[in-house]
Amino acid sequence: MRAAPSSEAREIARAAAQWLTLLESGEATQDDQARLQNWRNSHSSHEHAWQKAQMLRQRFFGLPSVLAMATLDRPDPARRAALKRALGVAALVPTAWLIGRQLPLDVWRADLQTGTGEHKRIPLADGSTLQLNTASAVNIDLGARLLTLVRGEMALNVPGTAPLTIQAPYGRIIVSRSEVCVRLNERDCRVSVVSGAVRLQPLQGPEMLLNAGQQVSLQANGAGAVGAFDALLPGWRDGVLMAQNQPLGEFLRELGRYRPGLLRWEPALESLRVTGSFRLDNTDRILSLLAASLPLDVQSRTRFWVTLVPRKNIA
Known part of the structure; x- marks a missing residue:
């Protein structure tokens, strides 16, 4: 394989x-x-x-x-x-x-997928709501009450008492009367609880309870330290990318997940700070807003090849 x-x-x-x-x-x-x-x-x-x-x-x-x-x-x-x-x-x-x-074969075969920049909201038969973020894939087996996150990021809101289980590469997340966001990264799976509480079953280590406002990273060797979580941060559920005094480089790396093609920037721009709420349905406009508020210029070779550079001072 x-x-x-x-x-x-x-x-x-x-x-x-x-x-x-x-x-x-x-x-x-x-x-x-x-x-x-x-x-x-x-x-x-x-x-x-x-x-x-x-x-x-x-x-x-x-x-x-x-x-x-x-x-x-x-x-x-x-x-x-x-x-x-x-x-x-x-x-x-x-x-x-x-x-x-x-892309691995299991992504192509997944029951539900989203492309780059795409977002889906899917009501499930039991009254739960599944949302998929950009470039994500999930398999659904409601008979077994199981959702398998194959790629990317999902949010699941389960209002009833019958639990739904999210299977991820580094463990399981059991959701009942709660809302949770789960994101697969390169080497971990980040679990963030928006409301209620969820049970985690890491591949290694004991089962644990994660409450609203908490998040944790599941890894191959178990769960990391529990940290605080701002429920407003996963604004992608409403089509928004939010930043609060965030380094520009970090913001652009996140923005790049929603844009097809190449987004590059010069290292001198990394430490600039960004604050605001940006609609994800027009990422070109986000770049224009950044150029209007920060000392940078947007150089577009094509729609799919964009570079940000420091603005030159003209005497």
Whole structure:
């Protein structure tokens, strides 16, 4: 069985796919070529992903680049337009394949899924309510009173006394007359109780009770320390991303979960602070609001390739 790739591996594959799309678009500048070479040279995994992207391009579209460019130079407008469209498809097919292959099979087979930036609210037959955040997947077996979180983040509100169990990689969460948010991260599962109380059964260690306003991290070696939880923080349930004097880098990493493509920023921006409530249905507007309130500029190569840079002072 193929091991599920890390979020870093998925990000590298996305970057390679984006570079491929840019080069095939015919709009890459010499600076773009130099940045691509720097990216390839910066780590062996980058070069490996790039070579895979190149091989996929040849597999999905066998026309050699030199021949394609020669054909584009011909004066027949219809031929040139058709070939440009074909080149675009040739770039997009391996792009989708590269990104798609980074998702484990159980995500594709899940009963319910959300894409990047998508949010779902699902009423269950017993009166409970399930919500899925961006890029999430869950399996549902109401007969067994079991929900299995495969990927991402979910919220579950169970108003009745019949418990529902959430199965996560690092343990079980038993929910009755309570509301809980559960988020899978790279190496842990964060459980936050919005109301009521839930029972936790970690893979290692004793069962424990978690009350409203508390959260804990479940890991392979058991539960971490119980901490305080602000019930207003998971604003995604209402389509809102909230920040209270939050470092910009931390805020952007969270925002990136809701945006397709690449969101980058220069390290000098990491320590700027952000406060506010931002609607997640328009992440481009969030970036515009950040540029209006902080000393930064938004550079958009495409809708899916955005970089934030410090604003230059103009004397």
